[in-house]
């Protein structure tokens with residue numbers, strides 16, 4: 001396993017022998033494990049715990065928004081000083097919003113989603129015994145762990161955690177005088193994020209290396225499942241964009257602690273004029289969004305990859321437009337690097353630059369639309385089996401469309417003047433990024449749970465979980481469009497002092513109730529998940545009758561994944577319901593020579609030159 | 614007590630889940646549906662999709678009309694009418710796309726639910742179809758870009774020369790507004806000159822600043838272009854005028870600006886909205902700390918003559934705070950006092 005990228009399917013035997021010799025002890029097996037499957041479960045459990053914390057925060061601030069007059073004294077035992085006279089403290093409100101955003105974007109949907117499924121599926125679906133470097137992979141998880149612990153500790157500071165929004169714009173985040181959360185809380189945020197970036201880079205480099213070098217015989221790039229394509233491109237986006245966030249954070253550290261003026265200029269605060277001159281807060285925004293926009297695709301693409309796989313499997317049909325799907329992933333990835341300033345239309349940026357970014361931003365809707373159409377076309381004339389994973393995948397497509405469409409409005413800079421930093425934006429990105437990616441996450445868990453734990457999750461609870469969540473997120477986020485169009489700004493503790501924003505009290509209450517119900521229904525999932533790990537029905541080897549390689553491993557996958565040789569691959573992963581074939585799926589490991597009855601014209605040619613390993 | 618109720622509820626729920634799962638799996642063993650590809654739940658899920666869509670769509674239309682009196686308040690600026698139009702045009706386009714795609718997305722699961730005796734249609738691609746649905750959105754988007762681009766360049770074009778100018782400065786947690794006074798020109802400022810009274814750091818060595826005045830409310834004339842010069846003295850803020858469809862960040866160290874032409878006076882808006890206490894409001898939309906949600910400022914649109922009257926009745930900052938005269942050189946004091 002110390003062997004690096006040059007390992008290939010032929011080295012298996014040497015490898016086998018190596019680890020027959022020594023038994024791993026508990027710590028090596030479950031804590032500092034180098035096995036990609038264990039690491040992926042570590043990411044999964046951490047991600048779920050963080051989702052609980054991050055989701056819980058949103059319930060707290062929804063209480064404030066939905067019931068501004070309610071007495072929250074009963075929360076005092078948990079929140080202590082943050083409850084003043086039965087009310088949430090306004091500083092704490094901002095801290096909650098900030099932590100919710102940070103946790104959800106980075107810990108749940110980046111580490112939790114991508115960390116879990118990239119780790120789990122890459123070796124299993126490309127036919128490798130493990131990641132290129134198990135050691136770096138282990139480090140990646142433990143860096144994430146340290147990073148998340150720092151963030152966790154910051155929650156208990158007397159001055160509170162970072163509170164300037166998840167985008168931490170300076171000067172607010174740079175000056176401890178400006179708000180209490182910009183003191184130690186912000187320092188911990190920056191440290192945590194720096195370590196998180198290291199974790200993410202270690203992971204991404206590993207994914208890229210593994211995918212390029214360790215595919216099994218016959219697994220060409222055009223035979224890769226779309227999950228792997230999505231993880232691959234996601235990792236590349238991460239490697240290119242996270243370092244920019246790192247530098248942005250580093251300069252902010254300098255401004256905070258060493259008296260530099262990268263982002264600070266002409267500031268009078270706390271009764272004194274600061275010495276800083278010539279810096280630009282806008283520079284930070286450029287650097288931040290250069291990561292920030294690609295980040296939204298880092299979060300979304302893995303979810304789209306997961307659903308591509310699940311929708312094809314459960315429609316019993318090939319994914320429609322495999323090549324177009326890859327093309328649109330590539331297109332989105334490329335474009336995602338040149339649209340960042342659509343978050344900055346009204347920062348005082350040169351209006352001409354705004355037009356350029358408006359143009360580029362709207363182009364990205366085209367590959368996004370292609371993906372949506374292809375999913376729908378895949379359902380057409382399928383033979384659809386509704387597993388919970390399939391339900392969540394269809395839900396994802398719906399959310400992706402609903403949220404993506406409002407992007408077309410926001411991308412129009414003339415309209416963004418009114419809508420920027422209102423609840424319209426909140427509705428947009430919670431549908432298209434938050435909920436859609438979360439649905440992808442859930443779909444993935446339901447689908448690969450049997451492979452992870454050798455047992456099945458309960459389907460009925462899965463159905464209930466899906467329908468409550470699906471209805472719930474629409475009830476929470478759809479009405480936010482109305483509130484946003486009316487101009488309600490985001491990150492407001494209360495709207496009561498404005499005439500213009502004094503309407504919609506009922507609607508805000510409705511949203512809060514819907515949020516509480518939706519959040520509670522996640523407990524169904526939590527129960528199902530943990531119960532099934534120990535008590536679920538035992539899984540068969542290939543419960544969804546899927547074509548991809550992971551289902552050729554034993555039900556309880558051991559270290560090294562396959563007991564004998566790694567299987568070779570002879571076809572793409574989407575031969576579902578092929579005309580002429582008896583069964584409605586043909587796994588990738590079945591040679592074309594064995595299926596003359598169903599080979600397509602070009603495959604008949606290929607079959608002639610096929611070498612069976 | 615609370616803790617007890619909560620833990621009791623949680624335990625009860627866990628027990629219910631547990632029983633549900635147990636009973637469910639026993640039942641399916643009895644019915645032998647483990648051997649079947651799909652159980653009866655498959656068709657239930659299949660039906661729920663179109664039901665969800667129809668009910669959802671009905672709710673969308675119902676709520677959209679119910680709340681229509683609240684959202685998008687009447688535009689009160691010239692460009693606001695144009696952007697509102699654009700907004701509704703694009704909203705209609707995306708609603709069409711929304712309905713068209715979702716009809717298929719929710720109908721197909723129902724129509725093509727699993728049947729033992731059917732085989733799915735092997736349909737890996739269709740280049741013609743793919744080209745069509747790439748090109749159509751591309752064309753629609755191009756049109757939208759062109760339309761949006763024109764609107765955007767009009768709105769962000771430099772302010773007309775004759776625009777009424779005022780300066781607004783954001784600080785934690787209120788706004789300070791400064792008008793140029795009779796000379797129509799704002800004096801310079803320097804952030805190092807800020808103190809408790811001279812909150813925006815007006816530099817009184819500049820003669821243009823002598824007649825600058827700082828009112829408690831913004832007044833602007835109807836029908837004339839008005840330019841806001843925007844800055845911040847501590848952290849980022851953002852000037853948001855929801856009725857005028859204008860917004861611009863206030864950035865320390867980097868002055869920004871916007872301009873617009875108001876088309877209704879405050880009084881006219883009172884009768885338009887039917888609210889006798891209607892007021893134009895200015896809000897902050899860039900999170901700036903604890904008091905972010907309270908950074909309200911009032912704005913009044915007057916008939917031009919009323920505006921002139923109001924403008925000339927305002928007293929200069931120097932007049933109100935004569936102690937700042939001390940910093941001014943003797944020979945210009947005379948001008949300043951006037």
Ligand code: HEM
Pocket residue numbers: 167296297299300342343361362364365368403404405406407408410411412416419420421425428429432433434
């Ligand atoms: C159809 C393509 C899309 C377009 C044209 C688009 C456009 C935009 C624009 C212009 C904004 C800035 C709005 C503002 O702050 O005023 C925005 C915000 C945002 N978008 Fe999108 N978007 C699209 C798809 C997506 C997707 C697929 C995701 C995520 C996977 C996403 C995630 C976000 C997020 C997270 C924000 C808000 C960030 C913040 O301010 O906190 N968008 N989008």
Ligand SMILES: [Cu+2]
Pocket residue numbers: 292293296339340342343
């Ligand atoms: Cu973006």
Ligand SMILES: [Cu+2]
Pocket residue numbers: 849850851897898899900901902904905906908
């Ligand atoms: Cu503010």
